[in-house]
Amino acid sequence: MKNDFQIMGILNFTPDSFSDGNKFFKVEDALTHAEKLLSDGADIIDLGVESTRPAAQKLSVEEELMRLKQILPALRKEFPQAKISIDTYKAKTAEYVIAEGIDIVNDISGMSEDMLEVISQNKNVKYVLTHNTSAIIEGDFWNQVLDFFEKKISKLCKVGVSKNNLILDLGFGFHKTVEQNLILQNRGTELRKLGITILAGVSRKSTLQKIVGTDIDDLDNATIAFSLHSLFAGSADIFRVHNVKKLRQAFDSIESIKKEKIWTK
Secondary structure (H helix, E strand, O other), X not given: OOOXXXXXXXXXXXXXXXXXXXXXXXXXXXXXXHHHHHHOOOOEEEEEOOOOOOOOOOOOHXXXXXXXXXXXXXXHHHOOOOEEEEEOOOHHHHHHHHHOOOOEEEEXXXXXXXXXXXXXXXXXXXXXXXXXXXXXXXOOHHHHHHHHHHHHHHHHHHOOOOHHHEEEEOOOOOOOOHHHHHHHHHHHHHHHHHOOEEEEOOOOOHHHHHHHOOOHHHHHHHHHHHHHHHHHHOOOXXXXXXXXXXXXXXXXXXXXXXXXXXXXX
16 A cells, blocks of 8 residues: 555664663564564664663764674665665764665764764765754744754755755654653644655653553554654654554554545455
8 A cells, every 4th residue: 555654663773772672682683573564564674773762871883883784784685675774873873874875864863063974975865854952942942943953954955965865853752841742743744844754753752651651552552643643634754663563554544544445354
């Protein structure tokens, strides 16, 4: 079924992620999970080798590259047609994965000057620009978010990066209060005026924990609810999630209703 949205499945090759730390920290386990993500309906695999949960251990570039050199070639060999994104904020890591033919650089940092330089030299690679600040925003939150994106996009366009190769992530959960995250959820459609693809990254985030608790099944149900809200509002094109199967089933159910199809076993 052809859809206007894409699902990005999360593959954490880490020992310390919140929900799946150490589950896939062997190459064979990671490959098995990647196969499941794809069979469940993922359009993109988002590979992370450093946990981004609060208080997680930061990796040096050397450590990050060591992990990537274990898993990325194996992933490419096993799934040559798969679209792969790398979750990294390190410019040197981005250089390595771009040279390896990666499809998307998913940068949660809000874009450093070093990363801007790398992306400016590799204009055909898709780049995820995430709203992220060093501290919780005080004052006019939403207008500061808009100002952030407008300034960063202007920098990227000035060095020749096309908007067609940009993806915006509102940064749900990154240095934001629960109220601010809900503002993002409700006002995301206002970013449509920028003419850029939007990614929704709410899966199993701490705001959802405050709503439904820390049980993984409950968090996945909340993720589906937030994702369906974004789908109906038209505020996202790509949905980054841990549980691809549940979200794909939910989205396909909506599509079947819209197209008045009768499903039979």
